[in-house]
Amino acid sequence: MPTLRKRSSGILLHVTSLPGPYGCGDLGPRAHEFLDFLAETGQTWWQMLPVVPSGAGHSPYSALSAFAGSPLLISLERLADEGLLQRSRLAPSGGLGGAVADFAAAERFKQERLHEAFEAFETSAPGEVRSEFDAWAHSEAWWLEDYALFMALRHERHNAAWWEWEHPVRLREHAALEEAQRRLAKRLRFERFVQWQFDKDWKCLRAAAAARGLGLIGDIPIFVARDSAEVWAHPELFLLDREGWPIVVAGVPPDYFSKDGQFWGNPLYRWDVMRSRGYDWWIARLRAAFARFDAVRIDHFIGFHNYWEIPGHAKTAREGRWMPGPGAEFFERVFAALGGVELIAEDLGIVTDEVKALRDRFDLPGMVVLQFAFGLDPESRNYQPHRFRRRCIVYPGTHDNDTIVGWWKDQGSASSTRTPEQIEKERAFVMTYIGSNGRQIHWDMIRTALASPADTAIIPAQDLLGLGSEARMNMPGIAQGNWRWRLTRPLPRGVGRRLKALTDAFERAR
16 A cells, blocks of 8 residues: 555646546546556656635635535546446537646536436436435435535526525525425435546546555645535634624735735634534544545645634735644544544645644654745755655645746746846756756756655656646636646656656655
8 A cells, every 4th residue: 555654756637637528637538547657657646636626716725615526527438338428428519628728618518418417317227326326325415415405506596606695595594405405406416416426436546546556645725615515504613704704714924926925715714613523524524535545635734733814804915913723632633533544744834843843743744845945045945855854745846836947947027926136046056956957957856856865756747748837737826827737648658768767766666
């Protein structure tokens, strides 16, 4: 079984970034082909972004549910294999296989075919298959029923956010919810069916990964979106007023990514209520994540020590203040309930000694990003490979960074936090430190990551291809235009041979 405690490596590639004909990547044949590429190149890990249904800006970090799977990731080919979809319905009428994900077109195309598959299931599924579906839905009812009703009500109201609904359903009055369940019974069954299909696709992928000796690394944002089933269904867990408006919201102060900080807008937790309930909601969330993944990265780990609280009426993140998080007690409860699960602490940002102590108390691997290793910030020194501790995950860059080539060529754009002078000094230091002339900076940085003492090295797919800023996945603090990069074809065999040679040379092969 893969473990983060052995020397290994892998690739960071979100599922929607896989190639394919449906507007964005999914859990169908191309995902299994990517598993073959990982196995052939000696990798151990496939790391991806959250696989939940994306919300505002198509961001997987602003999801409609913390528990559901994204319908966009369901394999239409597998529905056809099950006889629920005509194969003639698999071919898109327009070009949906481009280098930029078209989430809106993908959703229109897939939703229509998911409805067709559902109708076929309702009219022709054998009794034993119906019983299998009903048993699965019953076992998942603890989250599925709230999610299905949330999505059905949202659909009925043309995707209006839940705080725009009429008072009885917005505030979850019992009679109003019962009436909605009767009125929307078929839509509820459709939403359950979609989640069942996702679950089957996921189990197939995970079994295929395990058969190849590969592990899957998932990602959990510390906060959830305001427009989500969880905030609507459990307002008592969040700092909201009686009408559902956030009293305070999440973000981060000014940092490497943004001069004004980042105003995320997520509602913050009532940690006192969470504590009184033994953190049961969080434990359920993590248990569900480990049913899908072998290791899980917790985004914004710093928030468990302290978090940036911004008034709900504020204009920018600069108006926030630090507040204490739940600390060690939270992780004590988690590990007591779940055992020795493999968590990754996304400990980037303002990493104080207290944050490091919390991470180290539970022996969690943190993250080191090579792009941060050569600047003037005093923290940069801790990202230099000769200072690494083994118990960490090294990345040339993450989904929030520019690509290596884009970072190398940056001259100090309007969004940059580095001056041209700082960039020149940084570039000179990089060439000295890693022995590069800059002509193949992406491979030089990949080699540096793989050669480092870190137990685990994860390489973004864009860097394997030497792509520039056009392939950047996310620009933190910018709400639109993110998450859209994707492959147009599988990773080339030549790239695979070079990756395998380096993986073997630095003793990271499985």
